[in-house]
Amino acid sequence: MDREDRRRFFVIGSAILEIVTPVFRHKLENNYTNHRVGCLKDFLNSQPVVHTMFHLRHRYMKCCKDNGNCTSNPNLPITYCQWDLLYTENPGPGQHYCYCKYTAKSVQLEDLDITLAGLILLNCCTLGTAEQQAIKMLRQYKNDYLSHNTKCGITKHEYDALWPHLTRFVLQLDPKQTR
Known part of the structure; x- marks a missing residue:
């Protein structure tokens, strides 16, 4: 893995930790507050x-x-x-x-x-099919590209294929997120 592969790994990791995790938490909070x-x-x-x-x-x-x-x-x-x-x-x-x-x-x-928030969302909250799918995919991306990525790098081809899907699922859960 070269420097750019590690940089892409850092970008995906940062997006998951700094954007996806708070989106999951916010979704969970909205779910229980909407149920009073x-x-x-x-x-x-x-x-x-x-x-x-x-x-x-x-x-x-x-x-x-x-x-x-x-x-x-x-x-x-x-x-x-x-x-x-x-x-x-x-x-x-x-x-x-x-x-x-x-x-x-x-x-x-x-x-x-992200893992625990996702489990609670998927098992204890009222979600639509699209929201469930987005949460499952974002958790899978975290596992595939961050948690179980022993090379600590992401190739340009993987990154280019992953980024639009990651963005789409985040925006599906929270349309207020900026690109």
Whole structure:
């Protein structure tokens, strides 16, 4: 990889960290405030959200409440670190292991990285098909071109192909972004 390949890598990385991540956070904030939830903590504490998030971290668990809506994911998209950032376990009676034993921490939107914000958006928010697709693609670009790019470079051909798609998906989620 030459200097220009590294520069393009830096440009894409900067766009993802400085533009995409705040767009995801803003989208999340708009979603819960439009549903008359005052803050992120209250949103994360709402029964449907904590239940969904619980099952994104814990496989094969049945809950004591809302057992009919329990799901088991073949993979666990939320890591222990992410779960621990969001929730704390409340000691209580009984031997069951359920989402009802967890309470959201006072986490701020700025504490959420693109991966976690994207997971919350895709699994706990009301989004249109186009918004879901944009979030999935932007997360995929982050993985492909930033997180799993061991060369720390992007060729001119990759960059020229990627940039219009990256721009389109960002503008789809937040038309106020400037080019």
